[in-house]
Amino acid sequence: MGAWSARHRKTAVFGWLLFVVLAAFLGGLHGSTKVTDSEMMPGEVARAAKILDEAGIKTPAGETVLVQSAALTADDPAFRAVVDEAAAAVRATGKAADLRSPYDTGAVSADRHSALLQFTVAGEDREKAVENVPAVLDAVAGVQAKHKDLTVEEFGEASSGKWFQEQFSNDFQRAEWTAVPLALGILLIAFGALVAAVLPVVLALTAFIAAGGLVALSSGLLHTSDDASSVMLLVGLAVGVDYCLFYLRREREERAAGRDAATALQVAAATSGRAVLVSGVTVVVAMAGLFLTGIADFQAMSFATILVVITAVLGSLTVLPALLSMLGDRVDKGRLPLLHKLRRSDAATGGRVWNALLTPVLNRPLAATVLAGGLLLGLAAPLLTMHTANLTFQQQLPKGNALVATSQRIEKAFPGSPAPATVVVKARAVDSPEMKQALADLRTRALATGKMHEPIQVTVHGAQNVALVDIPLVGTGNDTASTEALEALRGDVVANTVLKVPGTEAPVTGSTAGSHDFNEQMSRSMLPVFGFVVAFAFLLMLCSFRSLGIALTAVVLNLLSVGAAYGVLALVFQHGVGASLFGTAGVGAVESWVPLFLFVILFGLSMDYHVFVVSRIKEAHDRGLATRAAVSYGIRSTAGVVTSAAVIMVGVFAVFGTLSMQSMKQMGAGLAVAVLIDATVIRAVLLPAVMSLLGERNWYLPRWLNWLPNLSHGESFPPVTPAAPAPAGLHLPDGQSAGGARV
Template sequence: EAKDRVDPTLAAVPAARAGHPALQIEQIGGASTNKAVQAVIGDDLQKAGALSLPVTMIILLLTFGTLVAAGLPLLIGITSVIAALGVVAIPSGWLPIDGNLAAVILLIGLAVGVDYSLFYLRREREERAAGRSEGAALEAAAATSGRAVLISGATVIVAMAGMLISGDKAFISFAEGTIAVVAIAMFASLTVLPAMLSWLGDRVEKGRIPLLGRRRPAGRSRFWTAVTARVMRRPALALVLAGGLLVALAVPALQLKSVTSDIHQLPQDLPVIRTYNDVRAVFPTEGVIAQVVVEADDVRSGAVAAGIGRLRAAVARSDRFLPGSEVEVARDGTVAKVTVPTKGTGTDAASSGALDELRGEIIPATVGRVDGATVNVSGDAAMSRDSASQLNSRLPLIFAFVFGLAFLLMLVTFRSIVIPIKAIVLNLLSVGAAYGVLVLVFQQGRGEALLGFTANGGVANWLPLFLFVVLFGLSMDYHVFILSRVRELHDRGMPSDLAVQEGISTTAGTVTSAAAVMVGVFSVFVTLSFLDFKELGLGLAAAVLIDATVVRGVLLPASMKLLGDWNWYLPRWLQWLPQVGPEHVVVPPPAPGEPPPAEPQPAPVPA
């Protein structure tokens, strides 16, 4: 019914403009703004899809050197996204679905779908390069990387589930979509991908790219071998320098301010935005409005009416408000709405100061003193403040849920009480650094000219929590994958320090490729026009880049070196824990007549 009324109104404006070419006729309002928002989001999603796929394919071609091998992870990622969109569409009639959900599913689904299949495929190719048959290589990959993918996916799902207890419909919607796409990507990587590899056999090496196809399909990274060796020679210095860098990046996050996504998130050159700015310039009272809602048995009665009059007089005397307050009374006389024009944009310091004065001083001294009257304040500033307060009240519960379940999952996986504590600390450093980058670029406006946006004094209010749960989960991907290899080598009898160096150097190529895919996909969102998408893309890209380099390349080996065998400490009273991690799986022996696979040899330590 609303659409039937709105669409003819929107269509009337172009018709009037065509009939009166001498006049400038524009439109502004909820319907036209919503139409512009949906158009921008739709265009951005098309652009993201068009750019993400070739970027991902190029990175995979550089990784594998063959078209078929590179196409498999991309196929898993694309089909995971499509399947997840279909899954969330089923309950969309009765469950909340946020307008940004499709973008979130594309962003997360493509990244984890490619990552999980990349982990599996690289291990299978590594086993083949070591001399195993097709079947034995698949079994070895399933017993090692397959288990790591299962644990990584479970950790990501646990982190995403934290949004379900936020009490916010948008976050519940994000949780539904991200849990669905991660679960589907994990399932596809553990079932569909092995089946495809078994069917393809050696044909997975088809379509070799000249020069690229000559690269080793698997093995240790010379660069990260050298870095890890140097870090482990002076672990304390490396820990202080790298940790200090991340703390310095995280310091601006202490000033993080969240703002409600509104018309200011749209590109400023849109016709609807230009019209909005023109209207505000000519009619300032049509700008940001605070709505004071008064409820009483009879708002027209002397006491309530007098209180409303005193409120309007107090507003007129204050320099935080604009002239032109108005009163509307409901037909039954039980509700009055006082519209109060305020200075500011609705999310800046001026709007916040006006809200503080209105709630803290003016209302209590005027209509708020009237017996039987209930007074509330709405509007952009109030909505931004109240939604942030409501979310902040749930944060301790969300953090406890995510940290607690992630700790238990890592504890059972690695049978160590130190590993999960260290993983949580390292992940928090990555998240804190990403927050700091967001504040510097978007809140303080350091990247306006480069990224093409106008700073609105804060970060989208839904972003900090969403980034926390997503980054916490994604960071665990690399942590689980690397430590699974380290523990595997350690359990084979390799000394702890050597297992760390070898585990990191042999997984570094896979982690680098996976991180490159994620950073590539996330960076595409930085090029989009919707400010929320820019913030989301930069936050995720910065965090993954930091996590895959500074954290996993420096802080992880440094801390592992300093702690030594204490890394694997498990109190006696926890020895009953089951052994479920990939490090406890015995890799299948070669088939009769098959040459034994090459054992991993320690990498030479650079001088």
């Protein structure tokens, strides 16, 4: 691929540009089809959404206005006047429907100091309701401005949806505008030249644009989501820049060593190009594991990531060689003399920091293995206490948010009311006397449990034979009390009332039900996903390096890295230790989808470094170096690239750790910490130490596995780089040097 691209430079470059433009244009023309509610969630929640979809019933966005006073009660005329004024203001907007006074519904708190005005926001779907809600919010704010001695605040699905929509858009834009200059700055330091630094960023961005178009084009077959776009940017920018970095650095090293331009490209294609291909396939295989979750949003994220990785690999292996062939040594244009000189001086030896780390590790590999392994196991220890849950609205948003404060006041005065459970009853004849009695019994039995309370609202859609019963649950929505109330509702109340009527379905939905069903699905998916990813990564490493030791080492080291990341995640975001460093506080739980998602992403991305470093070690070993000498050479010669790639990934992921929503913070911070651990403790200490301990056993392949395909490059390029000095105290076999050349 590299040779073809170098020979057909214009075809490769203009073909790539045409591909990017066509994919983006056709994708924009086609538009994106988003996942539906019935696809988004598993279990009873999915069945409830499907019943509503089939019946054509659009669940309106519910809103509430809290009127609260420390001095007045709901029975005082002044309090009632404010409630009436708020109702009139909301009605006057023309954007509200089904307005219900607390004096009609009984939505008055037990202490009589709070009342809830309930209504729905006009709009055939949630997106339209979000567009309509600003007028209502302004009207309520106007009433609050007139009555500062009372609390008059609005909260509901439309107002919270508006916040999430605006914040998601703002955060996404901020991530783009922060991550790209950050990557460019790091590459400028890594290469010491402007042109060389710009190339990886441009190729990564064009790969992201093309992949976005392809995702939109295919969304008719596999629906996409907003989360998929975020993850595609996150992973696409990280791997796209890294792949180009690996390739470009190797080509520059070969040119600096004295090879002609054509041979340097040939060496880069056969070595780093192969490493990029293996890394890309590993990420694709790892991300494919998310399809086993059975959750549409995860499948959308998986598919989008797979497309952006394939596109990034394709660009790195085709258009990059063509551009390098066109530019030649002009790729070093725009040099920053000091940085360029520093980069060249560190290229052969790996720099002072890496030398200081590597020398004692190779001299005392057993001690290094025990110390580094102990450190990682210590970091992983909090994993044993990890509690996962679908974070509530209050947990997701930053502290001090006005909507959070309002929802907490409503929850305190009316436990469970902001997010009631909804029983979706589909019957043969919903207006039959038998069903009417069953619905009445449902209300009575629910209240008798003591775990559900008023106001219970029944909405009957006679034409569709569907009834919706909203039942507030005790608790906060995702605590033990709420879960027990949900189980009582499903297992006792519903089963012994409406389900006694023949031909009736009655799935229970709502935020508590959604969280419970999602967590159950995550628990069931964990083992199949982990098994799939680990097994296929092991097989891929086995085929790529034809070594049982390398494949086992890769899997074990990656599992240690993921375990340490999980421990840090639990320590910071669940228990709050060091949470202020991430601009947050401990919320008592880790978002339920984050651990599984982190595992898949990290297992794929960790292979980037592993494949790149071990490929260089194997290359040296194949030339005749003993394993310890090959390890020394491989680690030192890739140190600069691994450092630059890791800093870029950590920087990009850390940007997502600064976003507003707790789940995005956890994802970004978890990825950043894991990559940092992987590029330092794993690659600089554990990998060389373990490989040194194993010695020639690293390359062992049982005879019965000789049938495995040989995916290593078949060309041998004699080294021209002068031998790097052996580190102090490292004794190499006779006739060998740490630089990889025969003495």
